[in-house]
Amino acid sequence: MAATRALTIPDVYxxxxxxxxxxxxxxxxxxxxxxxxxxxxxxxxKFEPDQIVPExxxxxxxxxxxxxxxxxxxxxxxxxLGRVMHVTEExxxxxxxxxxxxxxxxxxxxxxxxxxxxxxxxVKPVIQGGPxxxxxxxxxxxxxxxxxxxxxxxxxxxxxxxxxxxxxxxKTKTPYEIRATMAELRAVKEARVRAARPGMGV
Amino acid sequence: xxxxxLNMLAxxxxxxxxIMIEQMPIMGGYTGGPEETAICDVAAxxxxxxxxxxxxxLDGPIHIRWGTTTTRETLQVAAHTAMAxxxxxxxxxxxxxYTLAGPCTEMCLLETAAQALVDTASGRELLSGVASxxxxxxxxxxxxEARIMGEASMAACGMSIxxxxxxxxxxxxxxxxxxxxxxxxxxFQECYNIHDLVPSDEYLETYDSALRILSDCGIxx
Numbered sequence: 001m002a003a004t005r006a007l008t009i010p011d012v013y014x015x016x017x018x019x020x021x022x023x024x025x026x027x028x029x030x031x032x033x034x035x036x037x038x039x040x041x042x043x044x045x046k047f048e049p050d051q052i053v054p055e056x057x058x059x060x061x062x063x064x065x066x067x068x069x070x071x072x073x074x075x076x077x078x079x080x081l082g083r084v085m086h087v088t089e090e091x092x093x094x095x096x097x098x099x100x101x102x103x104x105x106x107x108x109x110x111x112x113x114x115x116x117x118x119x120x121x122x123v124k125p126v127i128q129g130g131p132x133x134x135x136x137x138x139x140x141x142x143x144x145x146x147x148x149x150x151x152x153x154x155x156x157x158x159x160x161x162x163x164x165x166x167x168x169x170x171k172t173k174t175p176y177e178i179r180a181t182m183a184e185l186r187a188v189k190e191a192r193v194r195a196a197r198p199g200m201g202v
Numbered sequence: 203x204x205x206x207x208l209n210m211l212a213x214x215x216x217x218x219x220x221i222m223i224e225q226m227p228i229m230g231g232y233t234g235g236p237e238e239t240a241i242c243d244v245a246a247x248x249x250x251x252x253x254x255x256x257x258x259x260l261d262g263p264i265h266i267r268w269g270t271t272t273t274r275e276t277l278q279v280a281a282h283t284a285m286a287x288x289x290x291x292x293x294x295x296x297x298x299x300y301t302l303a304g305p306c307t308e309m310c311l312l313e314t315a316a317q318a319l320v321d322t323a324s325g326r327e328l329l330s331g332v333a334s335x336x337x338x339x340x341x342x343x344x345x346x347e348a349r350i351m352g353e354a355s356m357a358a359c360g361m362s363i364x365x366x367x368x369x370x371x372x373x374x375x376x377x378x379x380x381x382x383x384x385x386x387x388x389x390f391q392e393c394y395n396i397h398d399l400v401p402s403d404e405y406l407e408t409y410d411s412a413l414r415i416l417s418d419c420g421i422x423x
Binding site: 010013028047050059061064074079103114115116117120130146147150 | 208245249251256298300325330331333335340348358363374394399
């Protein structure tokens, strides 16, 4: 049956609430590994040891079908609710069709543009430079981020995690956590300005 | 997914933000070996778009034993997942970098270059990194790792897949013997002059040495 429309976040929440109750142990130890093993056998998914990048297009297509079937038949787990939601294949395709295939990060002359490369295109991917969530000291945070922003090959920025704020550990679920997050954003903005690339996407 | 994630997504959608969802499957855990993990990775990536309405996805298959994305097995998971999605959709795909070795070491640069070749050749649109020293040691990450990620990616663009596989096999074989005792490297403050923000002579020499090794492996910079 055709999908009514692509799912929204409230749709997903409603389906989680009405979904089947499953314990996290059953999901992790039984349902997930059991279904993955069955789909691996059904679609004959076997990687060649000497091919880190696959050279067999048919294998890639079978892998895509196995992944799609995994999502549709197994569903998705919400660990807070302990429930599983389901989605139809038609709804999955409707969601994929709704997704933009082109994006722009950043502003003005510092803007980075994304569009599908497809295979090993001659066009290089967007290079996002940064500590990628690694812990960074508060006293050098701006300098670390500025040093990434000044790299010519870097197109967009990904920040690190400020370990303290005003000397206090940026502990999760405390007011220091959000203060540190806000300080990170200010620091990255300052770093981009110092590197003369104020419009870089973050 | 948890309720905090759903609530944040609802807020970002309301604000009209560009949403990147990050998801890192653990190879060797509940999802089993490389093939099973790749199936799960494809499913979770599709779900990020179709269920959670992201605009671009950031992958990062992690090895359960080594905690990195640069092992032979996790590179294989990432590449197969990306190409499965690349052949069947126009979705925008990224990957992130977690190396075992620390900054200012040849191994860290070789790990990064190997993954950059794999991600570029398998059609990904975004390379994001680098979290050197597994992203767990304070201040052990520098822009020189991001530089090699970009340079290796540019060099790999347009190369044939069999050629990429030969080169990547050569690079990985040069560092995978060091997994038990990887070089820990140096902190940002030891690698850069923090006033002028320029890399140290030692790191520049290490970088040049890594480029020579990569050239010997077949990359034409």
